[in-house]
Amino acid sequence: MSLFYxxxxxxxxxxxxxxxxKNPVHSVLYLIATFFTFTIHYIILNAQFLAxxxxxxxxxxxxxxxxxxxxxxxxxKDTEPMKSTLLKVVGAIAGGCLLVTLVGSMKTLSSASTxxxxxxxxxxxxxxxxxLFSDFLLPFELSSILLLAAMVGAVLLAKRDNKTA
Amino acid sequence: MIDLVWLIxxxxxxxxxxxxxxxxxxxxxLIGTIASLAVIGSFAISLSIFLTFDAAQPQVIxxxxxxxxxxxxxxxxxxxxQLSIMMLLIITGIGSLIHIYSAGYMSHDAxxxxxxAYLNLFVFFMLLLVMGSNYVIxxxxxxxxxxxxxxxIGFWYSNGAYADAAKKAFIMNRIGDLGFLLGVFLIIxxxxxxxxxxxxxxxxxxVSGDATLILITILLFIGATGKSAxxxxxxxxxxxxxxxxxxxxxxxxxxxxxxxxxxxxxxxILFALSPVTLDIIAVVGLLTAVVAAFIALTQTDxxxxxxxxxxSQLGYMFxxxxxxxxxxxxxxxxxxxxxxxxxxxxxGSVIHAMSNEQDMRNMGGLRKxxxxxxxxxLIGTIAxxxxxxxxxxxxxxxxxAHVYEHNKLLWIIGLFGAFLTAAYMFRMMFLTFWGNFRxxxxxxxxxxxxxxxxxxxxxxxxxxxxxxxxxxxxxxxGGHHWLNEYLGPVLAASNNIxxxxxxxxxxxxxLMGLSVGGVIISIIIAYVKYVSKGYVxxxxxxxxxxxxxxxNKLYLDELYTAIIQKPLDILSTFFFKVVDKSGIDGLxxxxxxxxxxASKTLRLLQTGNVGFYIFAMVIGIVAVLVxxxxxx
Amino acid sequence: xxxxxxxxxxxxxxxxILLSAIIFTIGVIGVLVRRNAIIIFMSVELMLNAVNLLxxxxxxxxxxxxxxxxxxxxxxxxxxxxxxGLAIIVMVxxxxxxxxxxxxxxLKW
Numbered sequence: 001m002s003l004f005y006x007x008x009x010x011x012x013x014x015x016x017x018x019x020x021x022k023n024p025v026h027s028v029l030y031l032i033a034t035f036f037t038f039t040i041h042y043i044i045l046n047a048q049f050l051a052x053x054x055x056x057x058x059x060x061x062x063x064x065x066x067x068x069x070x071x072x073x074x075x076x077k078d079t080e081p082m083k084s085t086l087l088k089v090v091g092a093i094a095g096g097c098l099l100v101t102l103v104g105s106m107k108t109l110s111s112a113s114t115x116x117x118x119x120x121x122x123x124x125x126x127x128x129x130x131x132l133f134s135d136f137l138l139p140f141e142l143s144s145i146l147l148l149a150a151m152v153g154a155v156l157l158a159k160r161d162n163k164t165a
Numbered sequence: 166m167i168d169l170v171w172l173i174x175x176x177x178x179x180x181x182x183x184x185x186x187x188x189x190x191x192x193x194x195l196i197g198t199i200a201s202l203a204v205i206g207s208f209a210i211s212l213s214i215f216l217t218f219d220a221a222q223p224q225v226i227x228x229x230x231x232x233x234x235x236x237x238x239x240x241x242x243x244x245x246x247q248l249s250i251m252m253l254l255i256i257t258g259i260g261s262l263i264h265i266y267s268a269g270y271m272s273h274d275a276x277x278x279x280x281x282a283y284l285n286l287f288v289f290f291m292l293l294l295v296m297g298s299n300y301v302i303x304x305x306x307x308x309x310x311x312x313x314x315x316x317x318i319g320f321w322y323s324n325g326a327y328a329d330a331a332k333k334a335f336i337m338n339r340i341g342d343l344g345f346l347l348g349v350f351l352i353i354x355x356x357x358x359x360x361x362x363x364x365x366x367x368x369x370x371x372v373s374g375d376a377t378l379i380l381i382t383i384l385l386f387i388g389a390t391g392k393s394a395x396x397x398x399x400x401x402x403x404x405x406x407x408x409x410x411x412x413x414x415x416x417x418x419x420x421x422x423x424x425x426x427x428x429x430x431x432x433x434i435l436f437a438l439s440p441v442t443l444d445i446i447a448v449v450g451l452l453t454a455v456v457a458a459f460i461a462l463t464q465t466d467x468x469x470x471x472x473x474x475x476x477s478q479l480g481y482m483f484x485x486x487x488x489x490x491x492x493x494x495x496x497x498x499x500x501x502x503x504x505x506x507x508x509x510x511x512x513g514s515v516i517h518a519m520s521n522e523q524d525m526r527n528m529g530g531l532r533k534x535x536x537x538x539x540x541x542x543l544i545g546t547i548a549x550x551x552x553x554x555x556x557x558x559x560x561x562x563x564x565x566a567h568v569y570e571h572n573k574l575l576w577i578i579g580l581f582g583a584f585l586t587a588a589y590m591f592r593m594m595f596l597t598f599w600g601n602f603r604x605x606x607x608x609x610x611x612x613x614x615x616x617x618x619x620x621x622x623x624x625x626x627x628x629x630x631x632x633x634x635x636x637x638x639x640x641x642x643g644g645h646h647w648l649n650e651y652l653g654p655v656l657a658a659s660n661n662i663x664x665x666x667x668x669x670x671x672x673x674x675x676l677m678g679l680s681v682g683g684v685i686i687s688i689i690i691a692y693v694k695y696v697s698k699g700y701v702x703x704x705x706x707x708x709x710x711x712x713x714x715x716x717n718k719l720y721l722d723e724l725y726t727a728i729i730q731k732p733l734d735i736l737s738t739f740f741f742k743v744v745d746k747s748g749i750d751g752l753x754x755x756x757x758x759x760x761x762x763a764s765k766t767l768r769l770l771q772t773g774n775v776g777f778y779i780f781a782m783v784i785g786i787v788a789v790l791v792x793x794x795x796x797x
Numbered sequence: 798x799x800x801x802x803x804x805x806x807x808x809x810x811x812x813x814i815l816l817s818a819i820i821f822t823i824g825v826i827g828v829l830v831r832r833n834a835i836i837i838f839m840s841v842e843l844m845l846n847a848v849n850l851l852x853x854x855x856x857x858x859x860x861x862x863x864x865x866x867x868x869x870x871x872x873x874x875x876x877x878x879x880x881x882g883l884a885i886i887v888m889v890x891x892x893x894x895x896x897x898x899x900x901x902x903x904l905k906w
Contacts, residue, residue, distance in 0.1 A: 158888065
């Protein structure tokens, strides 16, 4: 039980570090740490498939992509001009308002179903696979098209235009 | 034979389609023949139905279901009974004669095909009007004849005044039609039906003087005042003389204008139960009769005289309806159709001979040149003046006898109007046919009797005007009033309610003697003035004294202009200049200006700074969340 | 594994919601206060993951696999989004030699 709170605390700390670190490369590294804590959360929730996917896709693929782009642009210095203090305070207050609102809206939820945890193992690969390839077969196939389109789009955007160059 | 009844309106409609579509292709004789044959065919069927029909109950011929809305069902059906048969005979009979006449009269006109197409269409709608078995079909015919009237009055539409006359007729009719329509709606809401055969038995069970019935009948009567040219809506009819003369004869004398009387006679039970409405009808009819006769006294246009005479005679018919003499009024419709069609066609013949001259001051002495026209018109004039044994005498005296029994004062005024009738009609005859010719040399040289196709209808109508009255010889003169018996089944219900005529024979002789004597005196006065003294009205004399009032039609047109048109103009100008231009336009333009100014200011918020946009977005999301989770 | 999951059974669902809300808000604040486009992009990823966590928690607590399938789809979507988004940032950097979003102020009238 205390494991959850420790990991949750770490998640929040790392998330804060992501946005308040000046060096972008450090930010990416903290983000990876945050995602690692998320993976632990997934394991705690018995969502093993998601834990694996999160580990591979987010921490592996996506974060490498971020780092790769940062290296490509040679931005691993504190080159970013920061916003004025006033704007930072205003932004923080706006975010705080959002948090207060979200937490406040939690009160409207009924607290009855808070601890009914099941042990059926729906997050296991076998069970999830069955659902994914029966009920969600069409969205699954469509998502492949999405990924293909994203790939083509990314290549097209990032390609250096020979005519203007 | 009654199964063929649907052919009666269909034949003229087919004629309309052929002539309307082929008006520029078909040769003129063929057009005239098709149109005339269509109406003659209808006449033949009507005649055979007349000869074989002997049912006491109206026969309803159901053609198809037309409108079924909720509990209201309006079938497309024809009703054949004694009343509609008589109307069918008049419409198709006189219609045939006038078609034949028109073939000669219009032979030089460029719009020959169009004219016959309209004429056939008119006959179709008129037949629909009298044959319809419910008020809605009657209304189709009612509107249709109004349309044809408009088209034919404005037949020579290139003349601005004629086109205006057509519009005037149409608009005045529209006022009356609104009343008719409201009446029909009220009938639907009161009786839940529009079919005659369902309404009348229900109405017969109602109390006399029922407020709803009075309202219905007054609305229907308003419709009748428009179509049948009664006060205050009669001013369109004299202007309607702008149309070709056969049109004036058929539509504006013999048939269409009697639609109002037909409609009231058809709904006789409703009116018989509304004594208030009957009184209103009687007074309006009498006023119209006298006012129109007064105006007719000084008119110089031959067709205008006849037009006012028509209005006056229609007034008598309404007077008859108003005192409960439904048979008498309908009798007058029949005889009036004969002699007024005759007079108009005769006038047309005169105008034809005079090369389209209509002013009587330029005529005179025509009786030698146009013997047939003269003789037939003389017969028509005697008939309308009411000298026995011609048609007008019987019908007019029947009405006046009923009026006498109903109210002595109305009778005196009515009798006076009858004398006026004789006076202005003979004035017209004397000015036209006696004395010396006052036209130009060209006209004199051109004078000729009309072709056979024109004189033949005149002769037939003259014979009818002579003998038509014997349909209704009163008991006092040894007859048995065939028409009254024939129409008995239709009018039975209202005859039970209204008191029957209970005059002594001696009283009736006295009434007849009075009217005949007065008429003869009127004729003598007219003779002395216009023949012996050779008086011809001059423009300046017509513009002085009481003549001025009569010659200018009592200034009714000017009065209507002043009290209706001017205020409407002012109101429209007010709405146009103030409400529309500054009010509505100001509002619309103002909205546009406000948006332009507001956008000029608000667009400065669009800094293009993405950070700011995100910030605004977050604020918005917070607001939405607060609203949906915290507040609600 | 079994004993780990059983030990946290007592964690109320509300605490997951709270955690997700906090992570999400941190992402929002990151978007608001930073000017570096890549950091902002990472903040967006943070928000996405906060939602993912919440969906997985709901799914586990209610015993319905659909929530986890949803998370799977979101991850696929995020991968696509990151690919395109980073391509756009590369493009922007190539044209302006900067990834400061304050330079991108042409999005106005």
